[in-house]
Amino acid sequence: MTFLSSKALQFSVRLAFHASLSGAFLVAYLTGDEDTYHMHVFAGYLVLVTAGLRILVGLWAPDGSLLRLPQPQTAPLCDWLRRLVAGDPSVIRGRSPLLAWLAAGALATVAIAAATGVVADFVTKAEHLHEALSEFALWMVVAHVAVLVILNWLKRVRAPAAA
Numbered sequence: 001m002t003f004l005s006s007k008a009l010q011f012s013v014r015l016a017f018h019a020s021l022s023g024a025f026l027v028a029y030l031t032g033d034e035d036t037y038h039m040h041v042f043a044g045y046l047v048l049v050t051a052g053l054r055i056l057v058g059l060w061a062p063d064g065s066l067l068r069l070p071q072p073q074t075a076p077l078c079d080w081l082r083r084l085v086a087g088d089p090s091v092i093r094g095r096s097p098l099l100a101w102l103a104a105g106a107l108a109t110v111a112i113a114a115a116t117g118v119v120a121d122f123v124t125k126a127e128h129l130h131e132a133l134s135e136f137a138l139w140m141v142v143a144h145v146a147v148l149v150i151l152n153w154l155k156r157v158r159a160p161a162a163a
């Protein structure tokens with residue numbers, strides 16, 4: 001039997017990665033100034049290690065596993081956006097291709113922000129870049145959560161009409 005073949009176990013591992021990434025990212029984001037620098041470095045490295053492991057596990061996971069990384073695709077996204085602009089109500093049915101883009105974007109930008117933090121620890125000139133990329137990562141995470149919440153809310157309020 002392949003390791004992590006149970007869906008329940010895959011789901012728990014995915015959730016644990018997600019919780020660790022979100023929590024450590026929030027702590028790192030809030031502790032960037034000098035007074036809390038040790039906590040910042042600890043939380044930042046935790047983000048880096050968790051994101052790195054999540055990416056490795058995602059690359060190793062077979063097709064169909066819940067641990068596969070999100071697979072952003074351009075054509076379905078363009079089609080979905082075209083229908084959204086045209087006001088087609090079918091955009092809220094099914095799974096939006098935007099979710100995979102935002103989940104992958106959040107994971108990538110958070111990992112890059114943490115990696116530039118390690119560089120900024122040695123190269124003072126890289127501090128501004130690190131700060132800017134951290135802000136950008138925060139907005140990606142906000143977009144990831146906001147789109148999930150909005151699409152779920154729309155599904156709920158439109159469901160009786162669609163039935």
Ligand code: HEM
Nearest residue numbers: 014018021022025070099103104106107110141144145148
């Ligand atoms: C550092 C911050 C975050 C990153 C890097 C991130 C990344 C990801 C990734 C890569 C996925 C795809 C599945 C997985 O690998 O787990 C995902 C899914 C998900 N995330 Fe996040 N996330 C973050 C924060 C959050 C927060 C704060 C929330 C909610 C409060 C959230 C809610 C969700 C939900 C509900 C899903 C499943 C969505 C679906 O069905 O596709 N995420 N996230």
Ligand code: HEM
Nearest residue numbers: 028029032033044045047113114117118120121127131134
């Ligand atoms: C995703 C994880 C991280 C986030 C979100 C993050 C966020 C930030 C933010 C917002 C600042 C600017 C704080 C301010 O000037 O008020 C900052 C500064 C800094 N961060 Fe990070 N960081 C992360 C990881 C790391 C890591 C892993 C390291 C080093 C090991 C690091 C090293 C630094 C350094 C050297 C500064 C400049 C400190 C200063 O101006 O005194 N960061 N970080």
